[in-house]
Amino acid sequence: MVSIKDYDSDIENTWCPGCGNFGILAAMKDALAAQGIPPEKILIISGIGQAAKTPHYLKCNLFHALHGRALPLATGAKIANHELTILVNSGDGDCYGEGGNHFMHAVRRNIDLTVLVHDNKVYGLTKGQASPTSDEGMITKIQSDGVLSETFNPLSVALALGAGFVARGFSGKAEHLSKIIQEGIKHKGFSLVDILQPCVSFNNINTFDWYRKRVYALSEEGYIPNDFNKAMDLSKMWGDKIPIGILYQKEKPSYTDKIKKLKESTLISGEYSQKKVQNAIHSL
Amino acid sequence: MSVDISVKIGGEAGQGIQTVGDILARVCLKCGLYLMAINDFESRIRGGHSFFQIRISDKPVNAPNHGINLLLALDKKSFDLHEKELVKGGISLMEGVDTPAKKNVIAIPFLELAKESGGKITSNIVAAGACLALLGAPFGVIREVITEGFASKGKDIVEKNLNAANAGYEAAGKISYKFAFKWKVSRPRGILIDGSRAIALGALAADCRFASFYPMSPATGIMAHLASAANEFPLVVEQAEDEISAVNMIIGASFAGARAMTATSGGGFCLMTEGLGLSGITETPIVIVNAQRPGPATGMATRTAQADLLFIINASQDEFPRFVFAPGSPAEAFETTSRAFHLSDKYQVPAIILVDQYLNDSLFIAEKALKAPGKVKRFIVSDNDLKKPAEYKRYALTNSGISPRAIPCNGRAIVMVSGNEHKEDGHSSESAQTRIEMVNKRNAKVVKMLFEINPPETYFPGSKILLAGWGSAKGAIREAVDMLRKDGIDAGCVNFNDLWPFPAAATEKAFLTCEKFYMVEQNSTVQLGRLIKEQTALSYSGAVLKYDGRPFYPVEIADGIKKYMR
Ligand SMILES: Cc1ncc(C[n+]2csc(CCOP(=O)(O)OP(=O)(O)O)c2C)c(N)n1
Ligand code: SF4
Numbered sequence: 001m002v003s004i005k006d007y008d009s010d011i012e013n014t015w016c017p018g019c020g021n022f023g024i025l026a027a028m029k030d031a032l033a034a035q036g037i038p039p040e041k042i043l044i045i046s047g048i049g050q051a052a053k054t055p056h057y058l059k060c061n062l063f064h065a066l067h068g069r070a071l072p073l074a075t076g077a078k079i080a081n082h083e084l085t086i087l088v089n090s091g092d093g094d095c096y097g098e099g100g101n102h103f104m105h106a107v108r109r110n111i112d113l114t115v116l117v118h119d120n121k122v123y124g125l126t127k128g129q130a131s132p133t134s135d136e137g138m139i140t141k142i143q144s145d146g147v148l149s150e151t152f153n154p155l156s157v158a159l160a161l162g163a164g165f166v167a168r169g170f171s172g173k174a175e176h177l178s179k180i181i182q183e184g185i186k187h188k189g190f191s192l193v194d195i196l197q198p199c200v201s202f203n204n205i206n207t208f209d210w211y212r213k214r215v216y217a218l219s220e221e222g223y224i225p226n227d228f229n230k231a232m233d234l235s236k237m238w239g240d241k242i243p244i245g246i247l248y249q250k251e252k253p254s255y256t257d258k259i260k261k262l263k264e265s266t267l268i269s270g271e272y273s274q275k276k277v278q279n280a281i282h283s284l
Numbered sequence: 285m286s287v288d289i290s291v292k293i294g295g296e297a298g299q300g301i302q303t304v305g306d307i308l309a310r311v312c313l314k315c316g317l318y319l320m321a322i323n324d325f326e327s328r329i330r331g332g333h334s335f336f337q338i339r340i341s342d343k344p345v346n347a348p349n350h351g352i353n354l355l356l357a358l359d360k361k362s363f364d365l366h367e368k369e370l371v372k373g374g375i376s377l378m379e380g381v382d383t384p385a386k387k388n389v390i391a392i393p394f395l396e397l398a399k400e401s402g403g404k405i406t407s408n409i410v411a412a413g414a415c416l417a418l419l420g421a422p423f424g425v426i427r428e429v430i431t432e433g434f435a436s437k438g439k440d441i442v443e444k445n446l447n448a449a450n451a452g453y454e455a456a457g458k459i460s461y462k463f464a465f466k467w468k469v470s471r472p473r474g475i476l477i478d479g480s481r482a483i484a485l486g487a488l489a490a491d492c493r494f495a496s497f498y499p500m501s502p503a504t505g506i507m508a509h510l511a512s513a514a515n516e517f518p519l520v521v522e523q524a525e526d527e528i529s530a531v532n533m534i535i536g537a538s539f540a541g542a543r544a545m546t547a548t549s550g551g552g553f554c555l556m557t558e559g560l561g562l563s564g565i566t567e568t569p570i571v572i573v574n575a576q577r578p579g580p581a582t583g584m585a586t587r588t589a590q591a592d593l594l595f596i597i598n599a600s601q602d603e604f605p606r607f608v609f610a611p612g613s614p615a616e617a618f619e620t621t622s623r624a625f626h627l628s629d630k631y632q633v634p635a636i637i638l639v640d641q642y643l644n645d646s647l648f649i650a651e652k653a654l655k656a657p658g659k660v661k662r663f664i665v666s667d668n669d670l671k672k673p674a675e676y677k678r679y680a681l682t683n684s685g686i687s688p689r690a691i692p693c694n695g696r697a698i699v700m701v702s703g704n705e706h707k708e709d710g711h712s713s714e715s716a717q718t719r720i721e722m723v724n725k726r727n728a729k730v731v732k733m734l735f736e737i738n739p740p741e742t743y744f745p746g747s748k749i750l751l752a753g754w755g756s757a758k759g760a761i762r763e764a765v766d767m768l769r770k771d772g773i774d775a776g777c778v779n780f781n782d783l784w785p786f787p788a789a790a791t792e793k794a795f796l797t798c799e800k801f802y803m804v805e806q807n808s809t810v811q812l813g814r815l816i817k818e819q820t821a822l823s824y825s826g827a828v829l830k831y832d833g834r835p836f837y838p839v840e841i842a843d844g845i846k847k848y849m850r
Contacts, residue, residue, distance in 0.1 A: 040696055056702075061700065062702075063536070065566075066703055072529035072532035076496065076535065076538075077537060078540075079520050080493065081693075083693075084692065267537075268542050270493065274658050276517060
C-alpha cells in the first residue's frame with residue numbers, strides 16, 4: 001500500500017501562497033497513491049518555470065531540465081527504458097511556447113508520457129509576461145497595449161495532431177484532476193492534461209472564482225470521450241461554460257510499441273555482443 | 285618501381301562517379317595497393333560538378349595529391365576545370381563525341397560501347413574498365429569486384445556490367461600510357477573505410493544504445509551507418525524534430541541508463557549548446573560528434589573546415605569539464621569514438637568529437653584491424669553497491685568530483701537530477717556555499733581527466749622546425765614533413781588528437797627542443813596556435829592556413845613552410 005504521505009518532500013516550497021499549483025501537486029500525489037506507484041517507481045521530468053519546480057515538491061525520481069525541453073528528454077528516457085512510468089510537469093510557456101515544436105512531435109510520436117501542463121495563461125516565473133495561451137488583448141507590463149496574437153488552443157491542436165488522450169483539468173478540483181491524471185497514466189500513449197491553473201500573482205482575469213463559475217465536468221453529463229468531432233467542438237468551448245474532463249481518448253500503438261526490438265526487452269537491458277560488432281566491421 | 289598515381293573522375297552529380305570510384309578503389313585494394321580517395325561534391329542531387337579523386341600507391345598514402353595522372357572526364361566541364369592539374373605525361377579519358385583535339389586527350393565512345401554491351405546506364409562502367417585498362421590492372425580482379433559489387437542485384441545485372449567493363453577495358457587496352465604499372469594480385473593492406481563509418485563502428489564497439497540526430501551534412505553519414513546496423517543491435521536511431529530535441533533526447537536516454545550519442549555539424553551544434561550545458565551541470569554522459577564544414581550559418585554544406593575548435597571548447601555559458609577529441613584518420617576515429625563513450629561515462633561529462641567533411645567522406649585504408657572489446661565497462665551503481673540506497677545522493681561530494689551514478693526507478697535509490705544548481709541530493713539550491721561546492725566538485729574531475737589525455741603524436745620529434753596541427757590534417761602534414769626532409773629541411777610534426785582538457789605539459793615537451801614551430805590548420809585565425817599560446821608558454825612562428833573549403837594537399841603545406849625558410 002502506498003499512501004499520500006509517502007510522497008511528502010521536505011523541500012521548501014517557493015510557490016506564492018494560494019497558487020493554483022498546490023492543487024495540481026495534491027492531485028498528483030493522490031493519483032500516484034491511488035495507482036499504487038511508490039516514489040521510487042515514478043520518474044517525473046520537467047522543463048523550467050513555476051510548474052516545472054513541481055517534481056521537487058514530491059518524493060520521486062526527477063529530472064528538472066531545460067526551459068521547453070522536457071518532452072524530448074522524456075522521450076529519450078522512455079525509449080531507453082519503456083518500462084518507466086513518466087510524468088511531465090510543464091507550463092504553458094514551457095510546453096506551447098519554448099517547446100512548441102517538441103509538443104507537436106511528441107504528439108505525433110505518441111510516446112507514452114503523461115504530460116501535465118500547468119496552464120496559468122501567463123509566464124509566472126519571469127513575472128507576468130504573456131504566454132501562448134494568454135487571451136488576446138490581455139494587458140501585461142510588456143504587452144501594454146494588450147496581447148496582439150490570437151490565443152493558442154492546446155486541446156484543439158493536440159486533437160488535430162491526432163493525440164490519443166486529450167483532457168482538461170482544473171487545479172481547483174483536485175479530486176477530479178487526480179482521476180484524469182490516473183486515466184492519463186493508464187493510457188498507453190501520449191496523454192495531454194491541460195490544467196487550468198490560476199496564477200494569483202500575475203493573472204487577475206482567470207482567477208479561482210472566475211473558473212469556479214464556469215467549469216463543468218463532462219463526466220457528470222455522461223459524456224463519452226470517443227467522438228473526435230464532439231471533442232473538437234468541446235475543445236473550442238471557452239466563455240460562460242468551460243468543459244473539464246477527458247475530451248477524447250483512443251488507444252493506438254505507442255511509439256515504443258512500434259519499435260520491434262523493444263518487445264523482447266528494454267533498450268537498457270539489451271546485451272552487448274563483441275561478435276556482432278566484429279561482424280559489422282568485417283562486413284566492409 | 286614506385287607507384288603514386290592520382291586518378292580524378294569528374295562529372296555531374298547523378299552520372300555514377302561514385303560507382304566508378306568504388307570499383308577503382310576495390311580493384312586496387314584487392315591488388316594489395318595502398319590508396320586514399322576524396323569525394324568532392326556540391327550541395328545538389330543532380331547536375332553541377334563533382335569529382336572523386338583516388339590516389340594509388342605502393343606505399344601508405346594518407347592525403348590527396350595535387351597532381352593528376354589520369355583524368356576521367358565524364359563531361360566537358362570536368363575536362364575544362366581540371367586539365368591544368370594534369371602532370372606531365374598525364375592524360376584525360378573522355379567520351380568520344382565533342383572531344384577537344386588535344387594530345388593529352390583520349391576519346392572513347394563510352395555511351396556507344398555501353399549500348400552495345402550492358403545498356404545505356406552502364407557507360408560509367410565502360411569508363412571504369414577503360415581507366416583500369418590504361419593503368420594496366422588485370423581484368424580478373426575487375427571481374428571479381430564487379431561480380432561482388434552487383435551480386436545483390438541479380439545475375440543479369442552482373443553480366444551486363446561485366447560486359448560493359450570488358451568493352452571499356454578492350455577499347456583502352458592497347459593504348460600506351462606513361463603511368464601504367466605492373467599489378468600483382470595480393471592481400472589487401474587493410475580495410476577500406478571512411479570517417480563516418482568508422483565513427484558508427486566505434487559507437488557500436490562502445491555499446492551505444494541510442495542515437496538521435498537531425499540531418500545535416502557532413503554528419504548524416506554517421507547516422508545512416510548506425511541506422512543500417514541498428515537491427516542487429518540493441519540500438520535505436522531516432523530522427524528528432526531538430527537538434528535541440530536530439531541533444532535533449534540523448535541526455536534523457538543516458539540519464540535512464542543507455543549510452544547515447546548525436547552527430548551534427550556547426551549549425552546544429554549551435555542549437556545543441558544549451559543541451560551541452562545541461563549535460564555538463566547534470567553530469568549526464570553524452571557523446572556529440574561535430575562534423576565541421578565551413579560556416580558560419582549555413583556556410584558551405586558539402587565542404588570541409590577545421591574552424592570550430594575554439595567554439596567547441598568554450599561552447600555553452602559558464603564553465604564545466606568536457607572532453608574534446610579530433611581524430612586524424614578513420615582508424616583513429618574508431619578508437620576515439622569508443623574512448624569518448626568510455627570517458628564520458630567514467631567522468632560523467634560530455635565528450636565531443638571533432639571531425640570534418642574531409643575525414644567523414646574520404647576513403648582511407650585502415651591497416652590495423654579494428655577491434656571491439658570483449659566487454660564494455662559501465663560506470664553505473666545500483667542498490668547493491670550502495671550502503672544505504674534510501675539515502676542515495678546523486679551529487680554526493682567526493683574527492684575526485686565523481687559521484688556514484690544510479691539510474692532512475694532501478695531500486696530503492698531515488699535519483700534526482702537538476703539543471704538548476706543543486707545540492708548533493710539533486711534538489712535545486714541557491715545557497716552560495718552549495719554553488720561553490722558544486723562548481724568545485726565538477727571542476728575537480730579535470731585532474732584525473734587530464735591523465736586520460738594522450739599527448740600529441742610526434743613525427744621526427746627532435747627536428748629543428750616542427751609543424752603542428754590537429755584532426756584530419758595529420759596525413760597531409762606528415763607527408764609535407766617527408767617532402768621538406770627530402771629537400772634537406774630538418775622538419776618534423778606534432779599532431780593533436782586529444783584537445784581538451786588541454787595537454788599543456790605534453791605540448792611543452794613536444795616543442796621543447798625545436799627552434800620554431802608552425803601551425804597548419806584549416807581556419808583563418810590559427811585556432812590551435814592561439815590555444816597553445818593561451819595554455820603554455822609557447823608561441824608559433826608562423827602558420828599555413830587553408831580555408832577555401834577544400835582539404836590540404838601536402839605540397840601546399842610544404843610550400844607554405846618553405847616560404848618561412850627564406
Ligand atoms: C532558454 C530560456 N529562456 C528563457 C528562460 C526564462 N524563463 C524561465 S521560466 C519562463 C516562462 C515560464 O512560463 P511558463 O512555462 O508558463 O511557466 P510558469 O512559470 O508560468 O509555471 C521563462 C521565459 C529560461 N529559463 N531559459
Ligand atoms: S507566480 Fe503565479 S504561477 Fe508562479 S507561484 Fe506565484 S501564483 Fe503560482
